[in-house]
Amino acid sequence: MGWGRYPMRLSGKWIVRLVALVVAIAVGVGAGYLLWGRAKDWYDVANPATLPAGEENDLIRYGHDLIVETAANIGKSARNPALxxxxxxxxCTNCHINAGLRPFSAPLVSTYTTYPMMTDDRVLTLAERINxxxxxxxxxxxxxxDGREMQAFIAYMRYIGLGSPEGVRVAGMGLMPLKPPAExxxxxxGEAVYAENCARCHGADGKGSPAEPPQVGYAVPPLWGDDAYNAAAGMADIRTAAAFVRANMPDGITWLDPMLSEQQAWDVAAYMDSKPRPPRPPAQD
Ligand code: HEC
Ligand code: HEC
Incomplete structure (x- = not known):
C-alpha cells in the first residue's frame, strides 16, 4: 500500500539530490551558474506538428497523438481494435496535462533524462514505467x-526533454508538495467540496462527459466507476490525488493560483477514494 506502488517517487528525489550534488561538485559553481542562470522554460516545447518531415519526427508526432488522443489510438474504443x-x-493528457508539459501535473519533461531509475530494490526502465x-x-x-506505440511514447518523451539537464528532475516535475492534513x-x-467545485464538470456520479462524436473518449474524464483509473493507480492514493487536484483542478487553475485550500484538497481526495473503481490488476512483476 501507499508509496510502495510508486517506489520511484522516493528514489526519484534521491536521484535528483545526488545528481544535483555530483553536478555541483564536478563542474563547480561557475558552470552551475551557467546551467541554472539561463532563463530557460523547460516546459516551453514546440508542438511536434511544427517539426520537419522525417521518420524520427513522425514517431515523435505519433507519440504526441498517443498522449493526447490515447482513447482513439490505444484505448478501449481504439479505431483499430487490435491496438x-x-x-x-x-x-494520458487527462493527468499529464498539456501533453506532459504542465508543471506539477506529473509532467514528462525530465522523464527521459532520469530513466532508467533506481528504485528501492531494482532498476525501473522507462518502458516499464509507461506500462x-x-x-x-x-x-x-x-x-x-518493441512495438511502435511504446517506441513512439519514448521518442516523444525524449523530444520534450531535449536540451534539459541530463539526470536532473527540473523544477515542477512530479506533483506540488502538500503539507500533511491539519485534520x-x-x-x-469532501462530498460538499465536490458538489461545489467538481460536479458541474465531472458529474454528480463522477462519470465525466463523453466527447462529441466522431471523437471518442471523454470531454471530461471520469473519476470513479468502471471506466476510471483502477485501485492500483497513483491517483487512487489520496496523497497523489490531493496534490494533483490542489494544483490542477478545477480545470483552468494552475499551481500558481490554487482554488481549493489544502484541507479541501485532502477532503475531496478522500471522497474520490471512497468511490468504486476497477480492482487492482493481478500482481505482475
Ligand atoms: C471546468 C470543468 C472541471 C472542473 C470544475 C473540474 N474538473 Fe477535473 N478535469 C477536467 C478536465 C477537462 C480534465 C482533463 C484535463 C485535460 O485533459 O487537460 C480533468 C481531470 C481531472 C482528473 C485527472 C483525470 C481523471 O479522470 O482521473 C482528476 C483526478 C480531476 N479532474 C479531479 C477534479 C476534482 C476533484 C475537481 C473539483 C475540485 C475537478 N476535477 C474539477 C474538468 C474539470
Ligand atoms: C489517472 C491519471 C493518469 C493517467 C491517465 C496516466 N498517468 Fe502516468 N502518471 C500518473 C501519476 C499520478 C504519476 C506519478 C506522478 C508522481 O508521483 O510524480 C504518473 C507517472 C508517469 C510516468 C513517470 C514520469 C516520471 O518522470 O516519473 C510516466 C512515464 C507516465 N506516467 C506515462 C503515462 C502514459 C504514457 C500514460 C498514457 C498511456 C499515462 N501515464 C496515463 C497518472 C496518470
Missing part, C-alpha cells in the same frame, strides 16, 4: 516494448 491495449478511455500507467491508470494491458481527511466534508 485496444488500455482498458478505459482516458487520455505501469498502462496497467493501472489506464486499467489495461502492457504495451509490447484527518474526511470523505463527508
Amino acid at each position: 485496444a491495449y488500455a482498458g478505459n478511455d482516458l487520455n 505501469g500507467c498502462m496497467t493501472r491508470s489506464m486499467n489495461g494491458k502492457p504495451l509490447p516494448e 484527518d481527511p474526511s470523505a463527508a466534508r
Whole structure:
C-alpha cells in the first residue's frame, strides 16, 4: 500500500539530490551558474506538428497523438481494435496535462533524462514505467516494448526533454508538495467540496462527459466507476490525488493560483477514494 506502488517517487528525489550534488561538485559553481542562470522554460516545447518531415519526427508526432488522443489510438474504443491495449478511455493528457508539459501535473519533461531509475530494490526502465500507467491508470494491458506505440511514447518523451539537464528532475516535475492534513481527511466534508467545485464538470456520479462524436473518449474524464483509473493507480492514493487536484483542478487553475485550500484538497481526495473503481490488476512483476 501507499508509496510502495510508486517506489520511484522516493528514489526519484534521491536521484535528483545526488545528481544535483555530483553536478555541483564536478563542474563547480561557475558552470552551475551557467546551467541554472539561463532563463530557460523547460516546459516551453514546440508542438511536434511544427517539426520537419522525417521518420524520427513522425514517431515523435505519433507519440504526441498517443498522449493526447490515447482513447482513439490505444484505448478501449481504439479505431483499430487490435491496438485496444488500455482498458478505459482516458487520455494520458487527462493527468499529464498539456501533453506532459504542465508543471506539477506529473509532467514528462525530465522523464527521459532520469530513466532508467533506481528504485528501492531494482532498476525501473522507462518502458516499464509507461506500462505501469498502462496497467493501472489506464486499467489495461502492457504495451509490447518493441512495438511502435511504446517506441513512439519514448521518442516523444525524449523530444520534450531535449536540451534539459541530463539526470536532473527540473523544477515542477512530479506533483506540488502538500503539507500533511491539519485534520484527518474526511470523505463527508469532501462530498460538499465536490458538489461545489467538481460536479458541474465531472458529474454528480463522477462519470465525466463523453466527447462529441466522431471523437471518442471523454470531454471530461471520469473519476470513479468502471471506466476510471483502477485501485492500483497513483491517483487512487489520496496523497497523489490531493496534490494533483490542489494544483490542477478545477480545470483552468494552475499551481500558481490554487482554488481549493489544502484541507479541501485532502477532503475531496478522500471522497474520490471512497468511490468504486476497477480492482487492482493481478500482481505482475
Ligand atoms: C471546468 C470543468 C472541471 C472542473 C470544475 C473540474 N474538473 Fe477535473 N478535469 C477536467 C478536465 C477537462 C480534465 C482533463 C484535463 C485535460 O485533459 O487537460 C480533468 C481531470 C481531472 C482528473 C485527472 C483525470 C481523471 O479522470 O482521473 C482528476 C483526478 C480531476 N479532474 C479531479 C477534479 C476534482 C476533484 C475537481 C473539483 C475540485 C475537478 N476535477 C474539477 C474538468 C474539470
Ligand atoms: C489517472 C491519471 C493518469 C493517467 C491517465 C496516466 N498517468 Fe502516468 N502518471 C500518473 C501519476 C499520478 C504519476 C506519478 C506522478 C508522481 O508521483 O510524480 C504518473 C507517472 C508517469 C510516468 C513517470 C514520469 C516520471 O518522470 O516519473 C510516466 C512515464 C507516465 N506516467 C506515462 C503515462 C502514459 C504514457 C500514460 C498514457 C498511456 C499515462 N501515464 C496515463 C497518472 C496518470
